Amino acid sequence: MALFLSEQDVEQLLTMPLALAEVEAAHRALSTRRAHDVPRQRTRLPQTTLHILQGALPQLDVIGYKAYTSNRSGVRFLVHLYRASTGCLLAVIEADRLGMIRTAAASGVATRWLARPDATVAGVFGAGWQAEGHIEALAAVRPLQRVKVFARRADRLQAFCARLSHRLGIEVSAAASPEEVVRGSDIVSTVTTAAAPLFDAAWLAPGTHINAAGSNSLIRREVGEDVIKRCAPIVVDSVETALREAGDLLPLFEKGRLRERDLVELGDVICGLQPGRSTTEAITLFESQGMAIQDLAVAARLAEMARARAIGVELPYGG
Template sequence: MPLILNEAEVADLLDMGSTLDAVEAALRAQAEGRATNRARRRVMMPGSGLNFMAAGFPESGLSGIKVYSVSRGGARFYTMLFDAESGELLCIMQSDKLGQMRTGAASGVSVRHLARPDASTLGMYGSGWQAESQLEAIAAVRDLSRVIVYSRREESRKEFAARMSERLGMEVETTANADEPAAQDIVVTITSSREPVLLGEWLRPGTHVIAAGSNFLSKSEIDPETVRRASFVCVDSREELGLEAGDLLRPLESGAIFPEAVYELGQVIAGQVPGRRGPEDITLFASQGLALEDIAAARVVYDRAVAQDMGRDIEF
């Protein structure tokens, strides 16, 4: 009988440290051919849409699928875990919080492996809910001396700064100058914008850039100059090229970068490609999110729920 977990239970069971480690292990396994991921597919209907993505991670003993609907009433996220050997449905969990955490964790993992070792300042574009886990994950892997946030609405960025300053016990600054976050060691875009919020001309040598807000070909948070200036470009999965990586579409179409020059973050983790070669390099991680990352985080939740005898069993 599968276990049922709601959002509150998932949030109680999942922490950023464990999510970072789980996502990193899953991306390494993907690069080494020990895990399988299938990109998101979308069923679009008038006023709503259904999205689904799947992955298999034999070493964890699991396969799984994430399904979410988007409509005028909002978005609803669910992840289902299956026993990789028997095929038994083990768990259904609400997974809005889980998705937020794994998205932040993927960015944190990219900082671990691609940011300069002395990188200590963070500039952020975006102050919404997804921005929270971006900051939390990066703060977990780097000792940050400065965090500065820009977003279109002054009220939103100030509320975000106050909330995250209290939660993380660190000062989070805000700015009305769009180019100021780009002057930091690590730069994150995590917005809903369809047009670039970050211009490559603003970046300093040595920056690590994370473009995490776009997962549609029609959306791009960074301009082509950002991609052109990057010495190293990677994604969660190369399968996303031509499907979801809107941040890379124009540079690929114009020849500013070739598909062969786009790598996977897991390849860096596994030591298959070097990533950053020197302190002056600008590195770029264009994150669209993988089912494999969801399944890795869901495994943490499921194991802890079983250990604590949480959730509700149901019969079909």
């Protein structure tokens, strides 16, 4: 029978090191043609939008999808995981935390491969659910000593910084301005729903790595053209997905100032098929839109662990 895992079950099982390992493996599989991924599809109504990401990892014998609805009342996530060889349902997993951790892990993997090894200071835009995971991921792959955070909600920012400082054992402090976040940072991460660029290229020091994780539609922009002009390489999780959803990049394609061949897939950097950071002075950019194979790789590992530990509830269907 299929297994159901709740948010509480996922929290019990999922760690950042696990997510980093599975997300990196998924990108290796995609680069070596051992994975299939379909860019996000959306069905929109005035009140609610349904979002679906689907794909397959044949080496794990899994195929499946993540579906979520966004509404004024909230966002609701579920992953449906099937055995590829038989078509049988393996698991249904509540995926709010799963999605947060795997999104952060994608930026963590990109940081591992693109940021300078001696990066110790990070600047983060955003103090929400996703930003929390991103800081944890950055701290897992680089010896961070300080994180500067800027967010619109100043009332939430202080509590956010105090909580992360205590949990991670590093200095996480509130920045007074976007410029303060960027200047002096070795890594800059944007995890927001901004509709306009968050910082100026002039504030970036040579050697900075940027993770842009919030711009997954045409109406969202976190990184401006002035920044993108300074970046090499421009790395994406998937070129096909970026050409559909990367709000930071799409205006430059429209103007003819960026071409598909200018984009490098993260998996190709990991596998050594494309260069990543070329010099210590290079400014590198990772544009993250999110992929089904990231969710499926993490979900498959969670389902395996849950069965071994007798965690979750058997469903009366799908076997």
